[in-house]
Amino acid sequence: MENGTRLNIHKLRYGHSTIKNYKGFIVQFDEFCKARRKRYDFNDIDIKFYDDFVAYFTEKNYSVNTIGRHVKELKIIMRAAREEGLHDNGTIESRKFKVLTAEVENIYLTESEIKAIANLDLSDDRHKNIARDVFLVGCYTAQRFSDYSAINEGNIRTLESGQTVIDLKQQKTGNHVVIPARPELLAILAKYDNRLPKSYEQKVNKYIKEVAREAGITEKVEISYVENGEKKTRIVEKCDLVKTHTAQRSGATNMYLAGIPTIAIMKITGHKTEKEFMKYIKITEEESAMELMNHPYFSGKE
Structure with missing residues (x-):
């Protein structure tokens, strides 16, 4: 993303904020792995993993939307890896593998x-x-x-x-x-x-x-x-x-x-x-x- 070899779906370079979000995801995922004392492979990403992943961030008192963003980023990475032939795990498409969202207080100014x-x-x-x-x-x-x-x-x-x-x-x-x-x-x-x-x-x-x-x-x-x-x-x-x-x-x-x-x-x-x-x-x-x-x-x- 940073050097432009991976482009978004519009065939444009990723914006700074998007790259920043993915870097943040990497840090959080590594922290999760350390806490669970395990390195996860593509085939380990199942519903049990999802429940544990969400529970981990909930215990850390992360907002629903932040947890949802991490799940969304994980799903995007999983899909991209599957399309590139790195695995054939389709669990992320399950309705149970849900991207959590909560309505945020987005105000507007008159x-x-x-x-x-x-x-x-x-x-x-x-x-x-x-x-x-x-x-x-x-x-x-x-x-x-x-x-x-x-x-x-x-x-x-x-x-x-x-x-x-x-x-x-x-x-x-x-x-x-x-x-x-x-x-x-x-x-x-x-x-x-x-x-x-x-x-x-x-x-x-x-x-x-x-x-x-x-x-x-x-x-x-x-x-x-x-x-x-x-x-x-x-x-x-x-x-x-x-x-x-x-x-x-x-x-x-x-x-x-x-x-x-x-x-x-x-x-x-x-x-x-x-x-x-x-x-x-x-x-x-x-x-x-x-x-x-x-x-x-x-x-x-x-």
Whole structure:
């Protein structure tokens, strides 16, 4: 993956975050082997192994989604090895060999919250200033961090109509997307001579929480999580849940709430199905009701 001899299903090089996840898997798998005092072969991967593997990480109090990610990575490796003739073990295809998932508290920021972040004067703190600007580019384009953080003059195109768009190829999917550029987006790009400063996801995640707090995004939010196999809840401030991925989710959700057709937003985000897209965006029950109130059935207007 690192040197490009193994490409993804789109025949593109793997992204840095994907490689990082697989390296993390190797470390965790080695730790599991040491704990069990055994080296596992392809043919050892059966349902008994699966139950033990999941139990090991549950005892270490890993989140359901982290355990699920490790199982998913193991299944991908097993499939690739089988396709290359290294084994013929098909146990991973069993329904019992399940990739565990739990719904995570993926919030989105409203247009007014995004404006509050944009209006902050961060001129005396370069790190926060850059993190804020890069994050806002994500909100305005509804792209992944790997795509929105790397936008430069080569992605800016002016159409015959005189309108400016962001034209890019998504790193993860290879999809070609064209995004209408909002004035706020163009202003940020112009601030950096149409080349965003180099930023790192970990650093942006750290600073954007502080920026969101300064912008007053401190609404109390109840989140659920799993600890030692038990579902629990706790109250946190919304700013503490803001991260780089919040930008893409906020962009997509706000486009939807603005009345932009779902199919048009999907062409920007890269979602393949409407079902997948509707699970991705965050619409509260209240927002859904407000949207329905404008429908003739509820408003009484023909």
